[in-house]
Amino acid sequence: MSELVLKNICKEYENGFKAVDNFSLEIKDKEFLIFVGPSGCGKSTTLRMIAGLEEITTGELWIDNQFANYLDSQERELSMVFQSYALYPNMTVYDNIAFSLQVRKLGKQEIDKRVQEVARLLGLEKLLQQRPKDLSGGQRQRVAIGNAIIREPKVLLMDEPLSNLDAKLRGQMRVELAELHKRLGNTIIYVTHDQTEAMTLGTRIVVMKDGIIQQIDAPKNLYENPINLFVAGFIGFPMMNMIKARIMIHEEMAYSQRGRSAYAENEMFYVFEKNRIQVTGYVKEVLLEKDYRGQDVIIGIRPEHISDRPTMNATQRITGEVIGRELLGSEIILYFSILDMQLSARVEATSTAQVGDKMDFFLETDHFCVFDEKTEENLMYH
Ligand SMILES: Nc1ncnc2c1ncn2[C@@H]1O[C@H](COP(=O)(O)OP(=O)(O)O)[C@@H](O)[C@H]1O
Ligand SMILES: [Mg+2]
Structure with missing residues (x-):
């Protein structure tokens, strides 16, 4: 022993x-x-x-x-x-x-x-x-x-x-x-x-x-x-993607749009620049309970949870510009920029995306980690 x-x-x-x-x-x-x-x-x-x-x-x-x-x-x-x-x-x-x-x-x-x-x-x-x-x-x-x-x-x-x-x-x-x-x-x-x-x-x-x-x-x-x-x-390579975003719910969105309300009540979103990604399920519950409305967070998402095409799980679209492409044999890592952020996606080797392309990427929101911007703790840690 x-x-x-x-x-x-x-x-x-x-x-x-x-x-x-x-x-x-x-x-x-x-x-x-x-x-x-x-x-x-x-x-x-x-x-x-x-x-x-x-x-x-x-x-x-x-x-x-x-x-x-x-x-x-x-x-x-x-x-x-x-x-x-x-x-x-x-x-x-x-x-x-x-x-x-x-x-x-x-x-x-x-x-x-x-x-x-x-x-x-x-x-x-x-x-x-x-x-x-x-x-x-x-x-x-x-x-x-x-x-x-x-x-x-x-x-x-x-x-x-x-x-x-x-x-x-x-x-x-x-x-x-x-x-x-x-x-x-x-x-x-x-x-x-x-x-x-x-x-x-x-x-x-x-x-x-x-x-x-x-x-x-x-x-x-x-x-x-x-x-x-x-x-x-x-932990992990390529590194987990980090996206700075603000948590907003319907009322705040409506206010920022001068009264024009486009969403049903109580819907919650991650907002970064023009992108809006709806928050649902468990994550929404946690963010409501911890009262993160209007707060800044960092969304973490692994490269394998970003796809170059919509899938059953990858539904939320963002648009970026491809800035790098690495063939790893059975797959490709695409590096792309969106606003001032650099992200990476692990896609199939058949992807024809080239550096300079502006293209859509799709996020599997179920796999998001959400970090408090100040304490850096993972709010979804269990
Ligand atoms: N004898 C020493 N006197 C003062 N500081 C030391 C001494 N040995 C190591 N350190 C410092 O302690 C820290 C931890 O060192 P170390 O345990 O060797 O780190 P690691 O193995 O994780 O690279 C480092 O900042 C190092 O500079
Ligand atoms: Mg050492």
């Missing part, structure tokens, strides 16, 4: 900078947990506090029901893999993997058994007599992982382990790491600034910003139900 509990953990560096603020989290046995966020948000600091490489300023760390704030790094039985993996250049792969067991003076046979096991797990059997300089980046990183897991740590801590690899290898190693986690069945805490990596690897993701946890959730929930504008924008 390996469960970690972090209670209100803060880190203030000697220069007074608060890198981690009130971080609370329970990490369950066998979880593949990800810390993700932009550079400088406190991911490595948090991981290093868990590892015992950085002092915890205030708060509590518990490892398997043991108070661990003051435990030595070794006593914590955790292993860490870093971005820049330090292998011993003059030692073979075998010795690089076996090193931590040799230091502990385990028997030769026992060491050999475990090295062979780990090598099999990582597909390094044929490379055991090579030296690091003869290996590719991916192979070297596998050796570093082998070195970390041979001790059978309670928890494996990984800090951007794939950042130094090229894109193709990174993709491959992602798949391997997911496999490895299944086979090892241990707890992994994995730090990355890359939301794709987070979304594909994690069973649960902790999104951080400026040392503060924003949201802890499964990948799908983060994507579909972000707690605020930051999480909505950080």
Whole structure:
């Protein structure tokens, strides 16, 4: 069993900078947990506090029901893999993997058994007599992982382990790491600034910003139900579209049109410049209840919920000018501008839209997120 509990953990560096603020989290046995966020948000600091490489300023760390704030790094039985993996250049792969067991003076046979096991797990059997300089980046990183897991740590801590690899290898190693986690069945805490990596690897993701946890959730929930504008924008590529709009109901509309009322009573609209999109259903209920009449909001909509043709779900039309076109093979990302905003739509590869075209796009309003313009919270978060 390996469960970690972090209670209100803060880190203030000697220069007074608060890198981690009130971080609370329970990490369950066998979880593949990800810390993700932009550079400088406190991911490595948090991981290093868990590892015992950085002092915890205030708060509590518990490892398997043991108070661990003051435990030595070794006593914590955790292993860490870093971005820049330090292998011993003059030692073979075998010795690089076996090193931590040799230091502990385990028997030769026992060491050999475990090295062979780990090598099999990582597909390094044929490379055991090579030296690091003869290996590719991916192979070297596998050796570093082998070195970390041979001790059978309670928890494996990984800090951007794939950042130094090229894109193709990174993709491959992602798949391997997911496999490895299944086979090892241990707890992994994995730090990355890359939301794709987070979304594909994690069973649960902790999104951080400026040392503060924003949201802890499964990948799908983060994507579909972000707690605020930051999480909505950080998770997903191309980024969620953000449209500034004002909430208006019939009376206000009628007033602004000098008494000419074109809509039935109590209808509610998002209004931006000449565009009016009717608000219905649950969203309308929430906005009425929270009294957002006349208030500014930000509508969030993912590129896959904007279509280049009307569909059953995509009914609300807006007109924009195409400013970019990216063929991704099976689909096309169209970038278009409307007023001073840049939006993107994920459309079928058969689209003939070209840069410069003025064309209609259709929005699936059921998929709108609505954010308060000032607090940036998602009013639809549930
Ligand atoms: N030893 C230190 N002294 C002062 N500030 C530090 C120190 N180490 C890191 N920081 C600052 O703490 C913040 C978080 O750093 P870090 O945890 O490395 O971020 P991340 O891993 O998310 O990129 C950054 O603003 C960084 O500059
Ligand atoms: Mg870092």
